Amino acid sequence: MENEVIFYTYGLCTMFYAMMAWIFWRRGSDKLSRLVMILMMIISISLIKDLFFLHDEMNAKDWNWIMMTAVDMVAEPFYAFILIELCRPGTLSKKMMLCHEAPFVLLPILLYITRIETFYDILVAWSAIYGVYYAIWTLIEIPRYHKILKERFSYEENINLNWLRIIMFSFFAILTLWVVDSVIVNIYIESAYMIGSMVIWMFICSFIYRHESVLSELTVAGTSAKEDMPKDEDINPVDIGIRIEHLMLIQKAYLNPQIKLSDVAKQIGSNRTYVSNWFNRNRQSSFFDYVNDLRVEFACTLLETSDMSLGDISHESGFNSKATFYRLFKKLKGCTPNEFRDKCKTL
Known part of the structure; x- marks a missing residue:
């Protein structure tokens, strides 16, 4: 046996x-x-x-x-x-x-x-x-x-x-x-x-x-600095900020659930290092936090003005999953999406 x-x-x-x-x-x-x-x-x-x-x-x-x-x-x-x-x-x-x-x-x-x-x-x-x-x-x-x-x-x-x-x-x-x-x-x-x-x-x-x-x-040890050089070496932080905010606030690039720092850098004609530094210095925030703050605010607008389901709102706001949407929403707003919607209805 x-x-x-x-x-x-x-x-x-x-x-x-x-x-x-x-x-x-x-x-x-x-x-x-x-x-x-x-x-x-x-x-x-x-x-x-x-x-x-x-x-x-x-x-x-x-x-x-x-x-x-x-x-x-x-x-x-x-x-x-x-x-x-x-x-x-x-x-x-x-x-x-x-x-x-x-x-x-x-x-x-x-x-x-x-x-x-x-x-x-x-x-x-x-x-x-x-x-x-x-x-x-x-x-x-x-x-x-x-x-x-x-x-x-x-x-x-x-x-x-x-x-x-x-x-x-x-x-x-x-x-x-x-x-x-x-x-x-x-x-x-x-x-x-x-x-x-x-x-x-x-x-x-x-x-x-x-x-x-x-x-x-990810930038790894041994990577040549030339590989990540900006397209325009004379670009200044103010121009970078204007381009980033236009891309994010006007074009609403944050609604793309797969957007990455390299995508932003490519679209504004800069590089990842400059863009990352802009977020850290000018917004005192990581790229992840900045983008997801915008997504949560967009979700709040949908919760106030529409009867869409939470799953649809999560998707429309650029989140990859409902779980991430719920977790970040509660972290930033101090309540769940349902509770936020209920509060809006009572106002």
């Missing part, structure tokens, strides 16, 4: 990770998709490999178990690579990836050649330090990433990383279970670890698959 449970669990997880590898291969050739695809392939191969070494008498001191665990750690840097590509798109290089991966490859090789278990202990310690470091790094980077997004985008759907915080804490739970599983070899703990990991990866893959690439909108 126990063998049936573990083989069924391994089979189920192998099929899931293999399917995810195929889905992300089909998704596109962007770096994030390729990283997820490779990680899914590594996990699938690792699971198939483990099936040849599982047996009833295996324990935490068993040589096969130690080698299996050591080899499985090769996948760990790919978790970090995905986090880096999510939080700092475009900064991950092949050289950086090789440097990260080196200790996770060399230590298992040394362990296999010498059979000195000290190498395994070093690998486990390094793996723990590496994992905790990138967990903390990610939690610090997410607010910085969101700040940059607010300077470049007028929407949040499919580009924010709030979901990653929940996933990070879930990973800690899985990591704890993995440590217990590595020390106490038990068929049911192993199954719980496998199923728990798979469920979390279902959510991760779902979010990553919908995640919109923001690489073209």
